[in-house]
Amino acid sequence: MKGYLGIDIGSISTKGVVIDENNEIVASEYLWTEGDPMGAVKRLLKVLENQLNGKNIKIVSVGTTGSARKLIGVMTNASVVKNEITAHAVGTTTLHPDVNTIFEIGGQDSKIIIIENGYVVDYAMNTLCAAGTGSFLSSQAHRLGVSVEEFGEIALKSKHPTNIAARCTVFAESDLVHKAQIGHSKEDIIAGLCKAVVTNYLNNIGKGKKFNPPIVFQGGVSKNVGVKKAFEDAVGHEVIVDKNGHLMGAFGVAVLAKNSGIEKEFSFDVIDTEFKTTGFDCPKCANHCEIVCVFKDNKLIDSWGNKCDNGAVKIN
Amino acid sequence: MNNEIIACFPQWGSYYCAFRFLFENGFGVKYMTPPPITKNTIELGSKHSPDYVCVPFKYCLGCHIEALEKGANCLMQIYGGCRLNYYGELEEKILKDLGYNFKFFNMAEINFKSPKSILQNLKIVNPNVSIVKIAKALPATIGIIKTIDRMEDFIRQNAGFEQNENEMEDIFSEFKQKLDSTTGYKEYKKLKKEYLKKLANVKINKPKNPIRVGLVGDYYTVQEPFSNYNMEKELEKMGIEVHREMNLTNTIIKSKYKSSRKIGKKYVKFNIGATANYTVAEALKYAKNGLDGIIQVKSFGCTPELNAQTVLQNISKDYKIPILHFSFDSQTSETGIKTRLEAFYDMLSAKKK
Structure with a gap:
């Protein structure tokens, strides 16, 4: 087959x-x-x-x-x-044909996709910084001495999530340290972090958008039940996490x-097969394009990175 | 000692052709076409700029440094309804601190109500300036600007469909090169006629109902191709008809500010700074004309455009037109931009079917 x-x-x-x-x-x-x-x-x-x-x-x-x-x-x-x-x-519309909103948080990026009748009608992606993405959560988990995998379960135990500044990773981190030092429990802080990620997401990526159910949440962070629950609390709808959500792309x-x-x-x-890449700065003008060449068994098979024809690498 | 005055205005799309004409034939000084913007320009500019200044300042400063190194000795800067008003003063100070010796024509310092102030400032460029000569050079200068805008409009809307790639761009470059040696109105008129015809004769395969995208954004970022990562060209390559209303013709020569305020009245009632009211009116026009999508490009930290951004989201909702926002600083990976543009294209073409 x-x-x-x-x-x-x-x-x-x-x-x-x-x-x-x-x-x-x-x-x-x-x-x-x-x-x-x-x-x-x-x-x-x-x-x-x-x-x-x-x-x-x-x-x-x-x-x-x-x-x-x-x-x-x-x-x-x-x-x-x-x-x-x-x-x-x-991927998502194939598995969930009726989906209207996709939340996605990955390692370095996060995005929202709005779908109507099976077609993407709007989307947004984080721009300049990686605040509120998976890498932030994993570094904070490390700081608190828990593994990312347990993070969500711990968050669910909390009854009063701590308020943590959500705007920026650096602020969130100092806020978190401060709250820990004045005696907030670990569960509450972890739940607060999950909430902060969601607040950050909805304020930045979801700004001005409407979240119509069904909502599917995917990307690596969707495996975190704490974040899933924080999403549900924030938007007031059930949020679906597919068991293959992390594979959707x-x-x-x-x-x-x-x-x-x-x-x-x-x-x-x-x-x-041996693949190798080499990079060099094109010397032909002040743009200094970084050109990447890909070699397969020491034979050049492709190159890119040049802004103009001067930097084009000939492939034999 | 060589006393020759060599004037230079920062790189701004293709307008250097018009500025060259005005300075050489009107002011009677030599004009240096600024070197094309490269990575080096923006690195130089960023190095000597305050970190949080909006990125057009960094481009202008970098461009001025490169021009000074090449021998320019009379720089200039315009003014506007935002931080742009301080550009000139700050640039002059930074460049003087760096040890450069030059004259600076800062238009923000002109009091346009006083003929004396105008003359005084014009004399910075050339002490023997003749108002009559400038007045004589103006019709052709304005003509060149209008023709450049007209040709660029045409190219934006059609280059994506040409049979032989880059044909229009080549014709346009040739036109700009020929303009370089024009000295009079008649000569310019002849060139204009010839090249408009050449452009119109380029063979294109345009579908009946192509994807159409409108660009809006802050005055510099939307107009200077390098600063928006050649977005227009990228879109054209995808086979998109690109629209862009923001140019010198529409803002200065025909000054559509009042009508912009009127068009956008339902969405903004007051002046939101710089050219952001234009942005709103343009977006609304695109939406009403049934374009498929709008892209807003702005420099990071541009407050007027940030004001417009929220308004644009209302237009997007009311007219069901998707809007993609880009905020640029001196460093942004091109891969990220391409990913978003590709996805935007996929979305628009899927909707179209």
């Missing part, structure tokens, strides 16, 4: 999903990018290959999304390279690859 591979390479985590022709997930994996997108994808592919073992599925098309989508798209010979906003919207881009109708050869051999 034909299979479609979707890969979502984020700043923090890398997600991979293989779907069959009926959009059923037949293999999936979630692992840390660790600052090495190509290495992460190789590890990811190894896991997926093992999961597919004996399932008689042949991958005929690959889609990539996330901040490293272009690089990984070249590496895996992808037929679709799509931005993560569209990928998430497509990868799932969406796999669906896009399937719907594109383009089939390109893909082989798990890329795991053993």
Whole structure:
């Protein structure tokens, strides 16, 4: 049977999903990018290959999304390279056709997508800073000596969440230290942090938007039940967290690859192929574009980063 | 000692053509076309600017430093209804502190009610300035500005559909190059006719109902391509018809301020600073004309545009037109901008179907 591979390479985590022709997930994996997108994808592919073992599925098309989508798209010979906003919207509307609002909080970014009748009609994404995203929560969890995984459960125990300044990560952090020192309990502080993340999100990303149910909450932070509850308290509606919510971008881009109708050869051999990137500053004008060249087995296969033709690198 | 005056105004879209004409033929001084903005310009500007100043200041300052290094010795700055009023004073001080020697024509210091003050200030550029000569050069200067705006409007709306990529941009560049040596009104008129025709003759494949997007934003960011990461070109490449009303023709030559206030009356009752009332009126016009989306570009910390942003959200709700907001500082990753633009395009094209 034909299979479609979707890969979502984020700043923090890398997600991979293989779907069959009926959009059923037949293999999936979630692992840390660790600052090495190509290495992460190789590890990811190894896991997926093992999961597919004996399932008689042949991958005929690959889609990539996330901040490293272009690089990984070249590496895996992808037929679709799509931005993560569209990928998430497509993934979610495939699984929840009636969804009207998507909240998403990832490691470094957060976004809101408003959907009407299955079409995206509005969206917003955080701009300059990463306040209120997953990386903030995990650094604060570390400070409080609890793991991010337990964070949500602890928050649910609190009856009086502490008020924590939500506007900016730096302020939130000093507020948190202060509240801890004057004797607020850990549960209350953790619940307060969850609330702060939600307040920050709704004030920044959700500013001026209407949140019509059904609301789906996804991205890594959606696994945190404390944040989910804080969202429900704040918007007054039930918030759905899909069990595959953390894979939605990868799932969406796999669906896009399937719907594109383009089939390109893909082989798990890329795991053993050597890929290398080199970067250099183009000296031809004062723009000094940072040009990236991608090599496959020491052969140049693609390059980008140049603003003008002077910096174009010829591919033989 | 070389006493030749070499004037330079910061890089601002394609208007250097008009400024060159005015200074060489009106003021009777040499004009230096500022070097194109590069990463180096903004790095220089940021290095010597207060960190929290709005980013157009950093571009202007960087541009002035580059011009001084290349031999310009008479700089100038305009004024406006926001922090722009202080640009000149601050720039002059920073550049003097850096040890540069130059004359500075700061239009914020002119008292336009007093002919004496006007003349005094014009004499900063050239002590032997002749008002008659300036008056004679004005019709062509205004003409050049209007033609540039007209051509750019045409290119924005059509370049996304041309059969041979970059044809229009090449014609436009050629036009600007030829303008460089014009000295009179007749000569300019002839060029204008010739190149408008050339542009109109470029072959395009435009669908009947293309995606149309309108740009709004603060005066500098929306007009200077480098400062908005060449957004217009990016949109054109996606096959979008781009609209942008903010230009010199609409704000200074035809001054549509009063009509802007009137158009936007339902949404803002008072002056919200700088050109933000224009922004509101333009967005409303785009919405009423049935454009598919609006993009607001502004420099981080631009208060008038921040005022407009909230108003734009009301327009977005009332007319069901999506608006994408960008806030730029000297550093913003291009990848992030492209991601948002791509998603915006996906959204508009899915809706269109």
